[in-house]
Amino acid sequence: MKFSSAAIYASVILNLASAQPIILGKKDAKASADLWRDQSIYQIVTDRFARTDGSTSASCDVSKREYCGGSFQGIIDKLDYIQGMGFTAIWISPVVEQIPDKTEYGYGYHGYWMKNIYTINDNFGTADELKKLSEELHDRGMKLMVDIVTNHYGAAGDGPSIDYSIYTPFNEQKYFHDYCLITDYENQALVEECWETSTLPDLKTEDNEVLSVFESWVKDFVSNYTIDGLRVDSAKHMDTSFYQPFTEAAGVFLLGEVFDGDSAYTCPYQDYIAGVSNYPLYYPVLRFFQNSKSTSGELLEMIDNIKLKCNDVTLLGNFVENHDIIRLGSTIKDKALIKNAIAFTILGDGIPIIYYGQEQGLLGAEDPENREALWLAGYDTDSAYYKFISKLNQARNQAANKDNSYPSTVSSIIYSDDHTIATKKANLVAIFTNVGASASPSVTLSQSGFQKGDQVVDLLTCSSTTVGDSGLEVTMALGVPKVYASSSVASGIC
Ligand SMILES: *[C@@H]1O[C@H](CO)[C@@H](O)[C@H](O)[C@H]1NC(C)=O
Numbered sequence: 001m002k003f004s005s006a007a008i009y010a011s012v013i014l015n016l017a018s019a020q021p022i023i024l025g026k027k028d029a030k031a032s033a034d035l036w037r038d039q040s041i042y043q044i045v046t047d048r049f050a051r052t053d054g055s056t057s058a059s060c061d062v063s064k065r066e067y068c069g070g071s072f073q074g075i076i077d078k079l080d081y082i083q084g085m086g087f088t089a090i091w092i093s094p095v096v097e098q099i100p101d102k103t104e105y106g107y108g109y110h111g112y113w114m115k116n117i118y119t120i121n122d123n124f125g126t127a128d129e130l131k132k133l134s135e136e137l138h139d140r141g142m143k144l145m146v147d148i149v150t151n152h153y154g155a156a157g158d159g160p161s162i163d164y165s166i167y168t169p170f171n172e173q174k175y176f177h178d179y180c181l182i183t184d185y186e187n188q189a190l191v192e193e194c195w196e197t198s199t200l201p202d203l204k205t206e207d208n209e210v211l212s213v214f215e216s217w218v219k220d221f222v223s224n225y226t227i228d229g230l231r232v233d234s235a236k237h238m239d240t241s242f243y244q245p246f247t248e249a250a251g252v253f254l255l256g257e258v259f260d261g262d263s264a265y266t267c268p269y270q271d272y273i274a275g276v277s278n279y280p281l282y283y284p285v286l287r288f289f290q291n292s293k294s295t296s297g298e299l300l301e302m303i304d305n306i307k308l309k310c311n312d313v314t315l316l317g318n319f320v321e322n323h324d325i326i327r328l329g330s331t332i333k334d335k336a337l338i339k340n341a342i343a344f345t346i347l348g349d350g351i352p353i354i355y356y357g358q359e360q361g362l363l364g365a366e367d368p369e370n371r372e373a374l375w376l377a378g379y380d381t382d383s384a385y386y387k388f389i390s391k392l393n394q395a396r397n398q399a400a401n402k403d404n405s406y407p408s409t410v411s412s413i414i415y416s417d418d419h420t421i422a423t424k425k426a427n428l429v430a431i432f433t434n435v436g437a438s439a440s441p442s443v444t445l446s447q448s449g450f451q452k453g454d455q456v457v458d459l460l461t462c463s464s465t466t467v468g469d470s471g472l473e474v475t476m477a478l479g480v481p482k483v484y485a486s487s488s489v490a491s492g493i494c
Contacts, residue, residue, distance in 0.1 A: 032251070032252045032253040033275070034408075035253065036143070036145075036229050036253040036275065037351065039351055040086065040346065040351070040354075041091050041145065041351060041352065042090050043356060044090055045356065046071065046124050047109040048070050049070045050074030050075055050077060050374065052073040052074050054077060058373070062364065063369075067109045072132070079142075084381055085354075085389050085390045086389070086394050087142070089143035089228070090142070090144060093111040095120055096115075096121060097115050097117075098114060099156055101156035103154075106368075110323065110371065111149075112233060113153070113199075113200075114152075115154065118168060118217070131225055144226070145227070145228065146229075148218075148221075148230050150205065151202065151205065151234035152202050153167055153176075153203070155199045155201055159195075162179075164201070175203060175210055177193050182196060192238065205239040206239035211242055211246070214246060215246060219251070222252055227252060229253040230254050231255045232254050232255065232257060236269070247273070253274055257277050258277060258279065260280075261280050262280065263310070264309060266310075267306065270310055270311040270312060274315050276316055276317065277317045278306070278350055281348070282325075284298045284302040285299060290332055290337070291434070292419070292435055295419065296417070296418055296434075299421070313349040314350060316349070317351050317353050318349075320342065321354075323371055327357070327358070327363055328358070330365040334479075335384070335437065336436050336478055337436055339481060343388075344481075346393060347392065348411070349425065359389050360377040360379075360385065361383065362377060391459065392483070395460070398490075402489045403426050405426055411425035414429070414447040415431075415446075415447070419435050420433040420476070422443070422448075424448065427489050430484075431481060431483075432481045434479075437478050439479055440475055440478055441479075443473075448467070452468065455487045456472060456484045457484065457485055457486075457494050459483045459484070459485055459490060460481070462490070462493075
C-alpha cells in the first residue's frame with residue numbers, strides 16, 4: 001500500500017517536472033527549487049551503501065578509511081529498498097575522481113578529495129553506470145542529487161609541499177589560496193581564504209577564471225548525468241559572489257552545507273543558495289530528543305528564530321544524522337526518543353534528509369564510525385525504523401498529494417508544554433514528545449483545525465478517533481509521535 005501511494009505521488013512530481021522543464025537559467029533554477037521542496041531525500045555514501053556483487057558479508061572496517069566496494073550499480077539494485085521507504089530522491093556522495101593515495105586520514109572513499117572534476121571515480125563504476133542510475137531513478141519518478149566540492153581539492157602531501165600539476169583542470173598553484181590554516185572561525189575572511197586542513201588545497205572561488213571553469217563544468221556535469229539537484233560541500237568556505245553565476249549555470253537547485261548552528265550566520269546564506277543545511281535546528285533537536293529531562297524552550301525558540309531569519313524555511317535541508325555527525329543511536333538508547341527525532345525531521349518545515357542506515361538503527365558515532373557498510377546490517381524491510389520511516393514519508397507524500405501547498409506551508413505550533421510540541425502544517429497535525437518509552441502523556445489540542453465530531457486518523461497506526469468537545473484528545477502511548485489527518489486525507493493509505 002505504501003508503495004502505490006509513493007507511485008501516485010511520484011506521478012504528481014513527474015507532471016510538475018514536465019510542466020516546468022528544467023532548462024538552464026535563473027527562472028528554471030526557481031522551478032527546480034519548487035521541485036525540491038516536495039522531495040524527501042535519502043542520503044547515501046556510495047562506497048558504503050551497496051556493492052555490485054550484492055554481497056552482504058564483504059568486510060568493511062570503518063576505522064581503516066578504505067574503499068569498501070559500494071557502487072552505482074549497487075544503488076541501482078537497491079532502488080526498491082529506497083523507494084519502499086517512500087523516498088522520492090537520493091543524494092549521493094561526490095562522484096568525481098579522487099587522489100588515489102593513502103593519506104594520514106585514509107583514502108578518498110567519501111569523495112571530498114578531488115583530483116579531476118571531469119572523470120568519474122572508477123571505484124564506484126563508470127560514467128555510463130552513473131547515467132544508468134540517473135535513468136533508473138527518473139523512470140521511477142525519483143530525483144538525483146549529487147554532492148559536489150567546489151571549495152577545495154585533496155592532497156596526499158600537505159601545505160606548501162603540494163604538487164598542483166596532478167590536478168585537472170586547476171593544475172597550477174595560482175588557482176589556489178596561499179597556504180594558511182583557518183585559525184579563527186569567527187573571522188569570515190579566514191574561513192573563506194584559508195584551508196580547512198593542511199591537505200585540502202583551497203580554491204580561489206573569488207577568482208573569475210576559477211568561476212568560469214566551474215560554470216562550464218557544472219553545466220556539462222548536470223547535463224551529462226541528468227542531475228536534478230546539487231549538494232554543495234563546504235559552502236561557508238567559498239566566496240559568496242560565486243553562487244549566483246554558478247547557480248545560473250547549473251540551472252538546478254543547490255543545497256549548501258553551511259556547518260554552523262547559529263541561525264544569524266547560517267540563514268543569510270539563503271540570499272545566495274536556495275537550499276541550506278539546517279544546522280541551526282539540528283542542535284536544539286538533538287538536545288531535546290536526546291534526553292527526556294530536556295525541556296522544549298530552546299527548540300521552540302529556534303523554530304521561531306529560523307522562521308524570522310531564514311528567507312524560506314521550507315527549502316532548508318532537515319536532518320538528524322549525516323556523514324559528519326554522530327548517529328542518534330550512538331547517544332540515545334530510548335527508541336521512542338529516536339522515533340520522535342526522525343518524525344520531527346520528516347514532518348517539519350523543510351526538505352527531509354534521512355542518512356542511509358538510520359532505517360536499520362546503525363549506531364556509529366563520529367566520522368569514520370558513522371560511515372558503516374549498510375550491507376553488513378542487511379537490507380531488512382521489516383526493521384522497526386524502516387517501517388516507521390516508510391509510514392512518515394507516506395504521511396508526508398500523502399499530505400502533499402491531497403494538498404499541493406503542503407510542502408510550502410510553514411507550520412504553526414498549536415500546542416506546547418515542557419515535553420511535548422504539536423504542529424499544524426496544512427492538512428497534517430503532528431505531535432512529538434521527549435518523555436521516552438516509559439510514559440504515555442495525554443494532551444488536548446484545541447487548535448488542531450479539526451471540528452468537534454470530525455473523524456481523524458493517526459497516519460502512523462491508522463487508528464481513528466473522534467474530535468471531542470474541547471478538541472482532539474491525544475494519548476501518546478509509550479512516548480511515540482502521532483500524525484493526524486482527516487479521514488479523507490487518510491483514505492488511500494489507511
Ligand atoms: C560531459 O561529457 C562529455 C562527453 O562525454 C565529456 O567530454 C565531458 O568531459 C563531460 N563533462 C563533465 C563535467 O562530466
